[in-house]
Amino acid sequence: MSRLATWLILAATLTFLIGPFLIVIFAGLSAGEALAFPPQGLSLKWYAKVFTVESFRASFALSMFLAVFGTLAALLIGIPAAYALNRYDLPGAETIRTIVAAPIIVPGIIVGLALLRYFVVPLNVTITLALFVTHTALVLPYAVRVVSSSLNNLRADMEEAAVILGCTRLQAFTKVVLPNIRGGILAAFILGFVASFNEVPASLFLSGPGVRTLPIDMLSYMEITFDPSVAALSALLAFMSVAIVFLAERLLGFSRYV
Amino acid sequence: MSDAFVSLAGLTLSYGETVAVPDLDLDIAEGELIALLGPSGCGKTTTMRAIAGLLTPARGRIVIDGEDVTRTPANKRGIGLVFQSYALFPHLSAFENVAFGLRLRKRPEAEIRARAEAGMATVGLTGFEGRRPAEMSGGQQQRLALARSLVMEPKVLLLDEPLSNLDARLRLDMRNELQRVQKDTGITMVFVTHDQSEALALADRIVLMKDGRIEQSGPPAELYAEPATRFAADFMGFENIFGVEGPDLVSETGRLPLGYPTDSPILAWRPDGVAVGAGPHSGRVTASSFAGGHREYVIDCPLGRIKANAPIDTAEVPLGRDIAFDLPQATARPLAA
Incomplete structure (x- = not known):
């Protein structure tokens, strides 16, 4: 293949990957009133407006809450689950692994519909609780898989050594296993956080009056108001994700775990 | 029987349905250095794990120092075990690896420091306190694992294939080291090996195992010169x-x-x-x-x-x-x- 063709393919790939991101950043910088690209003039007013929209503030808080606590809950379930799958010769362990991975494979729109029809409506649970449960379930596969892969690298005889030196099984877990899979847990947290924060399809079904996650709120905002503030907000969220992953990579070599 | 320090009586060990060791009797005197010798699958490692408490016997008794420990959990048994892979804690410094067990016992800080330092000195690792296990050579890691067990002053020290991961020269060093430690501390040692030359060189007594049973047991010279069975003779060269x-x-x-x-x-x-x-x-x-x-x-x-x-x-x-x-x-x- 010629040099020129190589460069063209590289350029096309980068355009598709980074292009939309750049368009959104610049669309948000527009001085005009409607969402458009290229932007009509330049100003920061839409970036400023984002922070004044009441519903954005509320939905950002909800999304943050779901991303942080949903992921923590997923880890609380996922770490012991990964440990059990890894250390004990459970009957049907393969099946359990497949089921745990299901939320990644099953389309979110089906998960959302099923939860709405058979969980929220019949049990009359609040939307916030339903969202919390959903996000926990959606993040769980990441927690189990990432923690599993760091457990794989940890020899089981290390725990036996700890027990012989006087640890109970639980102490062996907290004093030897946990410190050695700390990196994997942090990686799982970041991955889960980002996945939860960006989740759309399932959350689409689980919105109520004044209770929406940020991406859903942005969708409905756009249906009514077609100004560049949504582009500005999208750019800000993209920067937040990039910053988190960048920090994670610098601090703990994130890419080792995913 | 009465002067046995460690006594295994009618010990039956199984993994699920598979019986690895059926009905084993073995007495070990205090201060003895015993080699459990045999090919892989002969039950030597299983027996060692049972003495350590990592495996609960299906039947039989384990008595250590006059106390029936058959049902005593591994963390209360007062046994040391040096793993074949060393099983050091990678997130802790060499010093903290050695101090690990003492900290669990909640000893005063001054005592922990003194005993861990003495333990590291015993195996010639003074100056390596701040190193992580990953920053140490195979021989140093093994000596660290030995120190980590010895500072607990165990009644019995078990060693799983202690020389198998070392190159020829380090093997000789480690063999001398183990003999010296045993002589200095008078500790009862049981080590597991598949290598007859290791057993001959190190042990006071060799227990040759086959299919979960003791094929022959005796001093190295006796097993070497007078094997009783075809299996023992084959194993002894x-x-x-x-x-x-x-x-x-x-x-x-x-x-x-x-x-x-x-x-x-x-x-x-x-x-x-x-x-x-x-x-x-x-x-x-x-x-x-x-x-x-x-x-x-x-x-x-x-x-x-x-x-x-x-x-x-x-x-x-x-x-x-x-x-x-x-x-x-x-x-x-x-x-x-």
Whole structure:
């Protein structure tokens, strides 16, 4: 293949990957009133407006809450689950692994519909609780898989050594296993956080009056108001994700775990 | 029985439905250095894990220092175990690895410091306190694992294949180290190995195991010179083992007249015990190699392959030529069937 063709393919790939991101950043910088690209003039007013929209503030808080606590809950379930799958010769362990991975494979729109029809409506649970449960379930596969892969690298005889030196099984877990899979847990947290924060399809079904996650709120905002503030907000969220992953990579070599 | 420090009585060990060790009896005296020797799958590691408390026996009793510990969990048994992989804690410094058990016992900080430092000094690791295990060589890691066990002052120290992960020179160092530690502390040691030379060099007594049973047990010199069974002889380097039928030695491939009477059903010779250059038998040389102090021949004869060592000052018999040999009565080891 010629040099020129190589460069063209590289350029096309980068355009598709980074292009939309750049368009959104610049669309948000527009001085005009409607969402458009290229932007009509330049100003920061839409970036400023984002922070004044009441519903954005509320939905950002909800999304943050779901991303942080949903992921923590997923880890609380996922770490012991990964440990059990890894250390004990459970009957049907393969099946359990497949089921745990299901939320990644099953389309979110089906998960959302099923939860709405058979969980929220019949049990009359609040939307916030339903969202919390959903996000926990959606993040769980990441927690189990990432923690599993760091457990794989940890020899089981290390725990036996700890027990012989006087640890109970639980102490062996907290004093030897946990410190050695700390990196994997942090990686799982970041991955889960980002996945939860960006989740759309399932959350689409689980919105109520004044209770929406940020991406859903942005969708409905756009249906009514077609100004560049949504582009500005999208750019800000993209920067937040990039910053988190960048920090994670610098601090703990994130890419080792995913 | 009464003077046994560690006593295994009627010990039956199984993994699920598979019985690894059926009905084992073994007494170990205080301060003894025992080798559990055998091929993989013979139950030696399983037995060691049971003594450590990592495996609960299906039946039988384990008594250590007069106390029945059969149901005592591993973390309350007061046993040390040096793992084959060392199983050091990678997130802790060398010092903290050694101090780990003492901290669990909530000893005062000054005592922890003193005992951990003394422990590291015992194995020659003073100055390595701040290192992580990953920053240490294999030999240093092993000594660290040894120190981590020794500072707990265990009643019994178990070692799983202690020399197998080390190169030849480190093996010798470690062997001397283990013997010195054992002599200095007087601790009872049980180590597991598949290598008969390790067992011969290190142990006070060798317990040779096969299929979960004790095949033979005794001092190294005794096992080396007087193996009782075909299995024991094979393990101790008797490479020429043949059945006796009437006046002949027999094998699957043929027979050879023995030339002298014997009551044993099986006779065995080491390669050193076979005389070459003269004798009533003859065979073809199919392999010949120089081994420093002697020359190793493989001789093809009606019995199959005979392995023989010839003194280095005798003329080499080339490959493919016939060579005379003898299977002398003096070096024949009679074995039970």
